[in-house]
Amino acid sequence: MNTAVKSSSSRGDLKAIVLFAAIVLSMPFWFPLIGGYPGLDTKILIWAIFALGFDLLLGFMGYLSFGHAAFFGVSAYTTGLMLLHVTPNIIPAMIVSIVVTMALALALGFITLRRSGIYFSILTLAFAEMLHRAALSIFSDYTGGDNGLTGIPSPELFGRVLHETDIFYLCAAFIIVGFYLARRIGRSPFGLMLRAIKSNQNRLWYTGINVPGYRLYGFLLSAVYASIAGSLMVIYEPYVATEFLHWSTSGEVVIMSVLGGVGTLFGPMLGAAFMLYFENVVSATLQEQWLLILGLLFMIIVIFLPGGFVDGGRRLRNWVQGRKAPGANAGSTDTERAE
Amino acid sequence: MVNSLFLQFLTGLQLGAIYMLIALGLTLIFGTLGVVNFAHGALFMLGAYVAVLISNSIGFLWALLLVPVILFVFGIIMERGLIRYFYDRPHTDQILVTFGLALVIQEALKWGFGANNIPFPLPSWGVGIVQLQEYLPFLDGFVAYPKWRLILVCVSLVTVGALFALLQFTRFGLVVRAGMRDPEMLRFLGVNVTLRFSIVFGLGALIAGLAGLFGGPVAQVHPEVGMHFLVPSFLVVVIGGMGSLPGAVLASVVLGMALSFSAEYSAIQQIIIYLVAVIVLLVRPRGLLGQKGVME
Amino acid sequence: MALLEVHNVSKHFGGVQALQGVELAVEEGTIHSIIGPNGAGKSTLLNVLTGQIAPDTGTVEFDGQSLADVKPYDINQLGIARVFQTPAIFPELTLLENVAISAFAHRDGKFAFNVMETPAHAHEVYEDAERMLAEVQLEKQLKQEARHLSRGDKRRLELAICLAHHPRLLLLDEPTAGMSRHETQSTIELLKRISEKGMTKVVIEHDMHLVFALSEHLTVLAQGQVIADGKPEDVRGDERVVEAYLGGAHE
Numbered sequence: 001m002n003t004a005v006k007s008s009s010s011r012g013d014l015k016a017i018v019l020f021a022a023i024v025l026s027m028p029f030w031f032p033l034i035g036g037y038p039g040l041d042t043k044i045l046i047w048a049i050f051a052l053g054f055d056l057l058l059g060f061m062g063y064l065s066f067g068h069a070a071f072f073g074v075s076a077y078t079t080g081l082m083l084l085h086v087t088p089n090i091i092p093a094m095i096v097s098i099v100v101t102m103a104l105a106l107a108l109g110f111i112t113l114r115r116s117g118i119y120f121s122i123l124t125l126a127f128a129e130m131l132h133r134a135a136l137s138i139f140s141d142y143t144g145g146d147n148g149l150t151g152i153p154s155p156e157l158f159g160r161v162l163h164e165t166d167i168f169y170l171c172a173a174f175i176i177v178g179f180y181l182a183r184r185i186g187r188s189p190f191g192l193m194l195r196a197i198k199s200n201q202n203r204l205w206y207t208g209i210n211v212p213g214y215r216l217y218g219f220l221l222s223a224v225y226a227s228i229a230g231s232l233m234v235i236y237e238p239y240v241a242t243e244f245l246h247w248s249t250s251g252e253v254v255i256m257s258v259l260g261g262v263g264t265l266f267g268p269m270l271g272a273a274f275m276l277y278f279e280n281v282v283s284a285t286l287q288e289q290w291l292l293i294l295g296l297l298f299m300i301i302v303i304f305l306p307g308g309f310v311d312g313g314r315r316l317r318n319w320v321q322g323r324k325a326p327g328a329n330a331g332s333t334d335t336e337r338a339e
Numbered sequence: 340m341v342n343s344l345f346l347q348f349l350t351g352l353q354l355g356a357i358y359m360l361i362a363l364g365l366t367l368i369f370g371t372l373g374v375v376n377f378a379h380g381a382l383f384m385l386g387a388y389v390a391v392l393i394s395n396s397i398g399f400l401w402a403l404l405l406v407p408v409i410l411f412v413f414g415i416i417m418e419r420g421l422i423r424y425f426y427d428r429p430h431t432d433q434i435l436v437t438f439g440l441a442l443v444i445q446e447a448l449k450w451g452f453g454a455n456n457i458p459f460p461l462p463s464w465g466v467g468i469v470q471l472q473e474y475l476p477f478l479d480g481f482v483a484y485p486k487w488r489l490i491l492v493c494v495s496l497v498t499v500g501a502l503f504a505l506l507q508f509t510r511f512g513l514v515v516r517a518g519m520r521d522p523e524m525l526r527f528l529g530v531n532v533t534l535r536f537s538i539v540f541g542l543g544a545l546i547a548g549l550a551g552l553f554g555g556p557v558a559q560v561h562p563e564v565g566m567h568f569l570v571p572s573f574l575v576v577v578i579g580g581m582g583s584l585p586g587a588v589l590a591s592v593v594l595g596m597a598l599s600f601s602a603e604y605s606a607i608q609q610i611i612i613y614l615v616a617v618i619v620l621l622v623r624p625r626g627l628l629g630q631k632g633v634m635e
Numbered sequence: 636m637a638l639l640e641v642h643n644v645s646k647h648f649g650g651v652q653a654l655q656g657v658e659l660a661v662e663e664g665t666i667h668s669i670i671g672p673n674g675a676g677k678s679t680l681l682n683v684l685t686g687q688i689a690p691d692t693g694t695v696e697f698d699g700q701s702l703a704d705v706k707p708y709d710i711n712q713l714g715i716a717r718v719f720q721t722p723a724i725f726p727e728l729t730l731l732e733n734v735a736i737s738a739f740a741h742r743d744g745k746f747a748f749n750v751m752e753t754p755a756h757a758h759e760v761y762e763d764a765e766r767m768l769a770e771v772q773l774e775k776q777l778k779q780e781a782r783h784l785s786r787g788d789k790r791r792l793e794l795a796i797c798l799a800h801h802p803r804l805l806l807l808d809e810p811t812a813g814m815s816r817h818e819t820q821s822t823i824e825l826l827k828r829i830s831e832k833g834m835t836k837v838v839i840e841h842d843m844h845l846v847f848a849l850s851e852h853l854t855v856l857a858q859g860q861v862i863a864d865g866k867p868e869d870v871r872g873d874e875r876v877v878e879a880y881l882g883g884a885h886e
Contacts, residue, residue: 064431066438111617115624118375118430118581122573123620129570130613138606181751189739189757190750192728196736199725206685206723208711208740208800217748247566251442258435292446299439302432303424 013183021176028168035281039164039236044276045171046232051256051268052175052182053225058254059263060191061218062198063117066250067124070108070131071223073245075101075230077135080149080240081142088156090235097231098224105223106216113215125247132245143242152238167236174228175269182265185221194218226253255298261308270309342482345475347599353488355595356495357383357558360550361572362579362587363502364543370519370582371539374422375430377437380569381444382544386410386551387560388448391459399462406552407545414544418537441565449562457560461487465556487556494553498546499588506584515539519582574616580629589627636699638663638835639684639804644693645859646679653679654690655859661804661852666826666836668846668867671856677839678720680856681808684837685717686710697804708745714803718810722789724796726782730773733781733792734764737799767795771825787818791825798829807838811845823848847871 027041050072057063075097082093112123135143143149154161162170185191193214196204204211234240243249252275260271275294283290305312365379389409393402421440425433468483506512514535558564575594579586594612601608619627641659645652654676661667669677682688684695686707695702697713725733738760743749754761768774771791776784781792790810797805810826811819823845826836840846846853846867853870855863863873870876
């Protein structure tokens with residue numbers, strides 16, 4: 001997972017984004033061919049956005065959060081409440097949701113980031129659970145408690161009610177831009193500092209870098225992505241379930257990211273697609289056990305292939321190339337963050 | 340007045356009891372092996388399931404005998420078969436693999452026994468109430484307390500006592516305590532750490548099993564219960580200080596009391612343990628009894 | 636006024652008095668060595684200088700400015716860089732990236748939210764980093780991951796990281812520890828070369844060969860106290876120094 005600075009041309013970058021955009025925008029056409037039902041493609045994009053931001057925190061900065069559902073859920077509730085009580089226009093709803101989530105991220109980051117990675121994982125898990133319980137009890141008047149937030153009107157944009165296809169393309173826009181931005185962040189000096197934090201945080205303290213500052217901003221960035229995803233979720237389906245704040249939601253984004261391959265940006269998005277596809281399409285034959293199988297797959301990946309599907313694909317490609325040209329230097333270490 | 344205070348105190352001990360047992364295992368494993376076991380709640384849950392299945396078929400006394408053994412063995416297998424490959428891997432990987440295991444155990448139980456609660460009836464000798472005023476003269480009038488909950492409190496206290504005795508008075512315990520303070524040194528001295536690691540992990544699992552055995556009837560027995568108890572148990576460990584056994588005991592009592600005394604204000608009770616955690620962590624980052632520099 | 640002034644610094648850990656009333660002055664542009672038997676408090680002193688631990692008493696002043704309560708990264712930004720006893724580098728990153736981090740810290744200060752800056756735009760920084768790697772003769776391994784380096788090369792890399800920050804004061808914690816004769820010699824030459832640029836260096840060392848080859852000034856610590864301080868030739872003959880070394884366990 002390196003950036004060979006000089007050889008990553010901007011043209012290669014552009015190619016990658018265009019290719020990605022083409023795949024995403026054409027989803028409504030090819031996705032049903034592999035068994036995907038309408039609406040599932042939108043859901044995949046939403047979770048991909050969630051996973052993308054999560055990768056910045058885990059894959060780049062090395063911090064494993066088990067509480068990202070807090071941002072997803074709080075943003076979802078805020079959007080729901082905005083649409084319900086203020087205006088069905090999605091723009092103010094999303095903006096307010098992002099602002100509220102960032103305030104939450106600031107508070108949470110302040111408490112949890114100062115500790116080591118282990119504490120961080122435990123504390124994020126705990127505080128997300130606190131919010132979950134609060135939503136079920138203290139704030140149930142606002143959140144609808146166990147039943148969730150219902151009765152949300154159809155979302156609108158500039159006075160036009162948004163239909164399924166509109167929402168899909170809205171999400172597509174967000175993910176394409178989000179992916180592009182994430183790649184830029186990854187290659188920026190800021191992104192380098194995040195990776196330095198993961199690599200040797202202690203050294204960074206003595207290299208003139210304000211580590212707490214970078215940590216907090218990295219955390220905030222991932223929270224923004226989660227917040228956008230949560231907001232889009234409610235726009236996609238006007239209902240907020242308390243599950244959005246549940247630890248299983250946090251767990252799902254962890255699983256997706258690890259399955260796909262942390263640190264690659266593309267991997268977690270691939271993991272999101274895979275997991276949702278597996279849950280909804282493949283599970284038709286497997287009934288209830290899809291999560292059990294996914295859990296086993298997750299463990300296998302963590303134990304034997306920590307780099308996830310992306311790494312698996314890379315190894316496979318190297319092996320195939322090695323067989324095609326015997327004697328040539330097979331299995332070269334990829335130094336380019338290529339698509 | 341005294342009555343109600345004492346009852347709340349007792350309830351505090353009882354509420355904290357299950358967390359105490361789970362947290363003891365967690366902090367023991369972390370302090371000795373340096374591993375954060377996200378599957379520890381699942382071990383508690385396994386204990387509860389095994390207990391209820393045995394209890395419902397051949398009786399609670401058999402469960403009392405078998406659950407600790409089964410969980411101990413399971414713990415050893417888990418350590419030898421999985422955990423030990425992760426000693427040299429980064430902490431995030433340890434958390435991920437144990438989380439994965441917790442998920443697999445949860446889903447396997449759901450698949451095998453359904454998502455609903457399995458009723459765990461109390462053994463006949465555990466049913467009923469105890470008239471506390473017969474034993475405690477300072478109480479005024481009739482003060483009844485559920486017998487099983489008293490038993491649960493006693494079990495937790497006895498387990499703590501036994502664990503401390505094991506660590507203080509046996510050679511095994513001496514090695515474990517030394518390992519908790521300075522694992523590197525121990526390896527240097529050529530002490531057979533491997534076997535002891537396995538045993539410590541098995542012990543942690545055993546204690547979680549006890550929590551499941553005695554706590555099962557009080558809590559519930561369904562596939563989500565593992566994670567449900569894991570989060571507060573983690574908080575207990577963190578508040579008490581990671582790697583500190585006395586800390587885990589103290590923190591679980593503190594949390595239990597907080598839960599008990601806030602019972603009237605149900606809204607607060609839901610989130611009180613998190614509030615306590617925030618306060619403790621802001622004021623004393625290492626935890627109540629944690630060592631300075633450990634994970635700070 | 637000396638570049639670095641240490642006045643009456645004391646530090647104890649539990650029952651152990653690690654440093655006691657340490658007085659030290661490092662003149663700008665010199666190579667100043669701190670030596671002493673094991674347990675003399677040398678590393679503790681270095682930790683105080685870099686902000687890792689706070690002294691119980693006393694002050695440390697850099698260029699007239701007090702370092703009390705200053706965060707380690709701010710101390711770096713003031714112009715103090717440190718090479719650690721066990722080479723501290725970023726293993727998963729390439730050599731170029733390792734040094735670039737420091738170069739960015741130099742250009743942008745301790746924090747910059749430059750999330751949109753492309754590598755092309757930052758090419759000057761990467762070129763600067765490449766130059767630093769050339770200084771320590773590691774430019775051929777630019778794109779290698781740092782974890783594949785030998786220990787000696789890791790130390791060079793660490794030096795490059797420090798140099799990229801263009802520090803005024805470089806602290807070296809036993810730079811030749813665990814090195815072969817040959818490696819030690821090339822380290823001495825390297826240090827000599829970069830010293831021509833006028834950078835002040837404080838070196839903690841055991842290797843007497845290096846100490847006497849390089850230093851212009853010498854401070855001897857024993858049991859947390861300064862027992863000798865002056866030019867190497869003068870200190871050499873000092874009875875107390877000889878006694879301190881013979882009295883304690885030493886090579």
